[in-house]
Amino acid sequence: MRPQNYRPVAHPPSHEYELYFGPNHPGIEGNYAIRVRLKGDVIQEAIADGGYLHRGFEKIMESRLWIQNVALVPRICVPDPVPMEDSYARSVEALGGLEVPERAQWIRVLMLEVSRICAHLFTFGGNAATIGLYTNMFWGVSMRDLFLDIFEEITGARIYHMYITPGGVRRDLPPGILDKLSAVIDELERRAPEFDDLFFDSTVVMNRAAGCGTMTQEQALSWGVTGPNLRACGLPFDLRRDDPYLVYPELDFDIPTETAGDALARMRVRKAEVQQSIRILRQVIARLPSVKGPIRCPLPNPLAWNVPAGEAYARAESSKGELGFFVVSNGGDKPWRVHVRGPSQMHAVQVLENLLTGARIEDIAQIMFSLDACPPEVDR
Amino acid sequence: MSDTTPVIPDQPEVCRTVDAEERGVWRRVMDRFADHCRARSLFVLHYCTGCGAIELPPTITSRFDMERVGVSPMVTPRQADILLITGYLSVKTLKRVILSYEQMQSPKYVLGFGSCTINGGMYWNSYATVKRLDQYIPADGFIAGCMPRPEAVQQVFLDLMKKIDAGQANAWQDYYLNYDRYLGNQMALFGEEWHTPVDVIAEAEHYGYVGDGTRGRFTEILDRHAAYALRDAPEDYPERGANERLLP
Numbered sequence A: 001m002r003p004q005n006y007r008p009v010a011h012p013p014s015h016e017y018e019l020y021f022g023p024n025h026p027g028i029e030g031n032y033a034i035r036v037r038l039k040g041d042v043i044q045e046a047i048a049d050g051g052y053l054h055r056g057f058e059k060i061m062e063s064r065l066w067i068q069n070v071a072l073v074p075r076i077c078v079p080d081p082v083p084m085e086d087s088y089a090r091s092v093e094a095l096g097g098l099e100v101p102e103r104a105q106w107i108r109v110l111m112l113e114v115s116r117i118c119a120h121l122f123t124f125g126g127n128a129a130t131i132g133l134y135t136n137m138f139w140g141v142s143m144r145d146l147f148l149d150i151f152e153e154i155t156g157a158r159i160y161h162m163y164i165t166p167g168g169v170r171r172d173l174p175p176g177i178l179d180k181l182s183a184v185i186d187e188l189e190r191r192a193p194e195f196d197d198l199f200f201d202s203t204v205v206m207n208r209a210a211g212c213g214t215m216t217q218e219q220a221l222s223w224g225v226t227g228p229n230l231r232a233c234g235l236p237f238d239l240r241r242d243d244p245y246l247v248y249p250e251l252d253f254d255i256p257t258e259t260a261g262d263a264l265a266r267m268r269v270r271k272a273e274v275q276q277s278i279r280i281l282r283q284v285i286a287r288l289p290s291v292k293g294p295i296r297c298p299l300p301n302p303l304a305w306n307v308p309a310g311e312a313y314a315r316a317e318s319s320k321g322e323l324g325f326f327v328v329s330n331g332g333d334k335p336w337r338v339h340v341r342g343p344s345q346m347h348a349v350q351v352l353e354n355l356l357t358g359a360r361i362e363d364i365a366q367i368m369f370s371l372d373a374c375p376p377e378v379d380r
Numbered sequence B: 001m002s003d004t005t006p007v008i009p010d011q012p013e014v015c016r017t018v019d020a021e022e023r024g025v026w027r028r029v030m031d032r033f034a035d036h037c038r039a040r041s042l043f044v045l046h047y048c049t050g051c052g053a054i055e056l057p058p059t060i061t062s063r064f065d066m067e068r069v070g071v072s073p074m075v076t077p078r079q080a081d082i083l084l085i086t087g088y089l090s091v092k093t094l095k096r097v098i099l100s101y102e103q104m105q106s107p108k109y110v111l112g113f114g115s116c117t118i119n120g121g122m123y124w125n126s127y128a129t130v131k132r133l134d135q136y137i138p139a140d141g142f143i144a145g146c147m148p149r150p151e152a153v154q155q156v157f158l159d160l161m162k163k164i165d166a167g168q169a170n171a172w173q174d175y176y177l178n179y180d181r182y183l184g185n186q187m188a189l190f191g192e193e194w195h196t197p198v199d200v201i202a203e204a205e206h207y208g209y210v211g212d213g214t215r216g217r218f219t220e221i222l223d224r225h226a227a228y229a230l231r232d233a234p235e236d237y238p239e240r241g242a243n244e245r246l247l248p
Ligand code: SF4
Pocket: A075, B050, B051, B052, B086, B087, B088, B113, B114, B115, B116, B117, B121, B122, B123, B145, B146, B147, B148
């Protein structure tokens, strides 16, 4: 624009102003924006503004073969990609009537739980950084990297594994990986008290996070909240137990809850979930060597694979909440329609808007991170 | 590109223009020295545009530690040197990226991260994403790969430093020299109403990078917007409108 083009506009009274928070802002999670109307530093109104990461997933998936979509689905949610692969694979299996071998099911549980730990560590780091505790961010990210190395050894990639395919998994575990995984888990457990010292017992966190972004259980249910955010309001709802999939019924784990429903409670639930994931992983590590058999059921030629007509919905408990794939097939070699039910859609739009109203401006980033909303999955 | 002789206009317009003597030998020596220093302290704009942003925390923090090569994140575009486009760009993001890019001070460098910035990558047939980054803003380097590793990110920083040190990272000049082409591509996406708060042509004159491609049929559309605004201005703000009317 040329300078002469600058046109001053009439401004509202100066005690009330509008602020565009994001998308280029270090306090925002990913590429996402919130328009806030402020009076002093109290938020009067917040309007979520997404769409920066829209790629049209549901449409693209209709134009790719069933097997090609395996490479596409993990990109829906970047920090926690494994549940996407798993629910997509399970919905296709339900359509095609495929039976997943037992060993593949155990390997999938291992991948899912490692991914959950990674995502929680990442959120933990991000959440700490929003209230100025940068050490935790460095620790969380470096701890997560140890798990990414495990992923890399199993699948060949750090972030997007494309490992779980309809019918099983892509290849078997490399030798010795279970020992490495238990060493990493032990390391995480050894470091846990240090994380406690620095974050969960810190006065800064007590003062900033307690009572911040509180929702009640009724509100959470009516807003469609799922996952750790719902469990932080006191409702022990977990799809791994309430709608079990894979071999979760054979595993022994608790469903941690908190009652306060604020940012601190949500982080505490995540911490407890990491401990439960460790517990699950220990059982998987103990059990996996004795589960023998194939890792994939025989598939038809994937390039000319016509999945029988029908519709299927498969859902999983991802680190953010309930994640589901609704897939419709008309008997062709491509999906006819795919719908993704992402948890962050609820968390980052209606929940965030409601929780931000009345909050203070410095808490925007903290509330967003404590809800663990994942913008790529909101926009898809 | 850099071999085009800068045309120095004789009419100073908005910003101070560089006079010819300043571009003498001494100036060139100083430029080289400045490049040498500049290559050793780079700030990356902290703008997570796509899924590649997930590999930035590991790159920045202790394990791969970007700071040991002299690169550090920066929160505002006005103090950043590098715009790292971390992945696919939807049309809505591209607008913000261009706004950020134009606010950055020259010399500025753009790096495309991942195949999505090169040819659309995984989303080659998506209706919502932009396929080639360098049609809209000039890029200095790309990292191939669908989620490149942190080592690759560091490698591209090292390569960029070498290029800056050798005075070859000049893509930003291309934006001034061929502004009309870039603007045309942008307008093809966003419509003819598209304009940004930065007066790129005045900047090009300021830096002395006015080329044959700086003005053209798309910048004429911009100027038409200006005429329109001038006519409207008095209602909002009479004094300013009156002043502006005095401009040629
Ligand atoms: S190149 Fe791959 S990792 Fe990068 S933005 Fe594109 S899809 Fe994501």
